[in-house]
Amino acid sequence: MQVISIQSQVVHGHVGNSAAVFPMQAKGLSVAAVPTALFSNHPHYPTMHGQILGPELVAGLLRGVEERGLLDSAAAIITGYLGSVANAEIIADFIARARQRAPGLLHICDPVMGDDDLGVFVAEGLVEIFRERLVPLASLITPNRYELELLAGTEARSMDGIADAMATLCRNGTQAAVVTGCVLNDTASGSVETVAWSPTGMSRTAVRRLPIRPCGTGDLFTALLTARLCAGEALLRAAEGATMEVFSVLERTQACATAEMAITGFRFADRPLPEPAEAAAS
Numbered sequence: 001m002q003v004i005s006i007q008s009q010v011v012h013g014h015v016g017n018s019a020a021v022f023p024m025q026a027k028g029l030s031v032a033a034v035p036t037a038l039f040s041n042h043p044h045y046p047t048m049h050g051q052i053l054g055p056e057l058v059a060g061l062l063r064g065v066e067e068r069g070l071l072d073s074a075a076a077i078i079t080g081y082l083g084s085v086a087n088a089e090i091i092a093d094f095i096a097r098a099r100q101r102a103p104g105l106l107h108i109c110d111p112v113m114g115d116d117d118l119g120v121f122v123a124e125g126l127v128e129i130f131r132e133r134l135v136p137l138a139s140l141i142t143p144n145r146y147e148l149e150l151l152a153g154t155e156a157r158s159m160d161g162i163a164d165a166m167a168t169l170c171r172n173g174t175q176a177a178v179v180t181g182c183v184l185n186d187t188a189s190g191s192v193e194t195v196a197w198s199p200t201g202m203s204r205t206a207v208r209r210l211p212i213r214p215c216g217t218g219d220l221f222t223a224l225l226t227a228r229l230c231a232g233e234a235l236l237r238a239a240e241g242a243t244m245e246v247f248s249v250l251e252r253t254q255a256c257a258t259a260e261m262a263i264t265g266f267r268f269a270d271r272p273l274p275e276p277a278e279a280a281a282s
Contacts, residue, residue: 006079008035022264052084135174140177154168180218249263
């Protein structure tokens with residue numbers, strides 16, 4: 001089963017496709033990784049080299065995806081960090097063509113734009129492109145809570161707030177959401193939650209907030225969620241399972257005392273997972 005993953009890539013570390021590809025491959029998916037940026041590492045190091053790829057190059061890579069017939073076997077397309085408005089426009093056009101060609105194709109959009117403590121960290125105009133073009137083309141979005149508020153223009157600090165925000169976005173086309181990194185008005189102290197929303201229901205999965213914050217957890221989560229959906233899991237169950245897998249990776253990262261997520265050597269396939277209640281309390 002084929003997945004096309006369109007996002008950044010780094011030489012060192014685990015963000016973007018460098019966080020997403022291996023876990024999906026470990027779960028049996030064939031991954032066509034299309035970079036939108038190529039950097040030496042993520043920007044939270046003292047130095048960083050590389051660049052956002054130009055739109056002509058990104059367009060050529062996507063044209064190659066089409067010419068090799070990858071859309072014919074693709075079950076899902078992931079979009080993440082896009083780098084520039086020009087890239088985002090090209091990618092939106094590609095998604096539109098792909099979904100017209102294969103209406104059942106999943107587009108899982110991780111609208112990488114910012115978070116609570118850093119604010120918006122992408123190029124000017126990208127928030128609008130996500131809101132007006134990418135999200136309406138999405139089967140499912142995986143924002144963090146801050147990004148959901150940016151997209152909907154409303155507060156999302158409660159389950160009702162998330163539901164209201166998604167009702168707004170659904171009017172423009174997207175069908176479902178899994179919102180990560182949620183500390184809501186009634187979230188237990190010391191916990192962080194993932195909230196899944198669909199027109200037929202909502203769920204929330206709480207885990208213990210660990211005293212680490214490696215980059216790329218959202219990219220890893222979207223990859224694991226995609227793998228579970230491609231395997232036929234229902235959305236709410238897939239969101240819970242992906243949350244627990246990321247929590248297990250973070251526990252391992254803390255134990256290894258590494259700055260980057262401890263993905264290498266982690267057994268993603270058929271891994272027994274803790275129950276959500278255990279993860280929240282342990």
